[in-house]
Amino acid sequence: MNLTYTKHDAVGIITFSRPKALNALNSEVLKELNTILDKIEASEDIRVIILTGEGKAFIAGADIAEMQGKSEQEAKAFSSLGHDVMNRIEQSPIPFIGALNGFTFGGGLEMALSCSFLLAAETAKFSAPEVNLGLIPGFGGSQRLVRAIGLNNARYYLYTANMFDATEALRMGLVQAVYSNEELMDKAMELAKLITSKGPLATRTLAAVVNCGLEKGFVAGCNAEQEAFAYLFNNEAQEGMSAFLEKRKPQW
Structure with a gap:
């Protein structure tokens, strides 16, 4: 090995x-x-x-x-x-x-x-x-x-x-x-x-968005960011925001 x-x-x-x-x-x-x-x-x-x-x-x-x-x-x-x-x-x-x-x-x-x-x-x-x-x-x-x-x-x-x-x-x-x-x-x-310790889906999504911008350019990256930002609202973002407002650690 x-x-x-x-x-x-x-x-x-x-x-x-x-x-x-x-x-x-x-x-x-x-x-x-x-x-x-x-x-x-x-x-x-x-x-x-x-x-x-x-x-x-x-x-x-x-x-x-x-x-x-x-x-x-x-x-x-x-x-x-x-x-x-x-x-x-x-x-x-x-x-x-x-x-x-x-x-x-x-x-x-x-x-x-x-x-x-x-x-x-x-x-x-x-x-x-x-x-x-x-x-x-x-x-x-x-x-x-x-x-x-x-x-x-x-x-x-x-x-x-x-x-x-x-x-x-x-x-x-x-x-x-x-x-x-x-x-x-x-x-x-x-x-x-x-x-x-951060949002697992957010971390994975962020990687995809950053790579999109590197490969396809600024405008494509910004468009991908908007779509991904909205998508996360129907996923772990609700838990993340609730935890922030309730002053507790999020349960991912």
């Missing part, structure tokens, strides 16, 4: 567990991740997922040993597999928290960018090093990094392959918080449990 999966109430934790390979992504890892996601979606009892890595890396990139020697057709298939997995995470109705415990390079940065939001250990390091290999990102990084940190910042790090640290990642808005290595997972779990 290249990944481990544990469940804590409504929070699932997926850990990339190839520490000797710095958790590098290969086809087997991506397919295994898809299988875990299938099981999570089928169970319908997980409301937040945390992604993290074992050892000193979150994910140190794609597995160059597997990539070397691929034909153009095989490279396209590998890229397509990566895109499918990253798109699935980004478009999931379940929020994904990336707990970036160490090296977050190449495919690892692309995996992080597909998450809903990111927390980093203070020792985490980031890089898009593909041009060092005569390549470009293959799992959506050229598009998501621009959205995450802005056009010029993204161009700078994509073209130079320069590494940056957690402080710089926070400054650019790539990560939402930086913690010590020791407290990273506790803080990730704390955030996950905060999200699970």
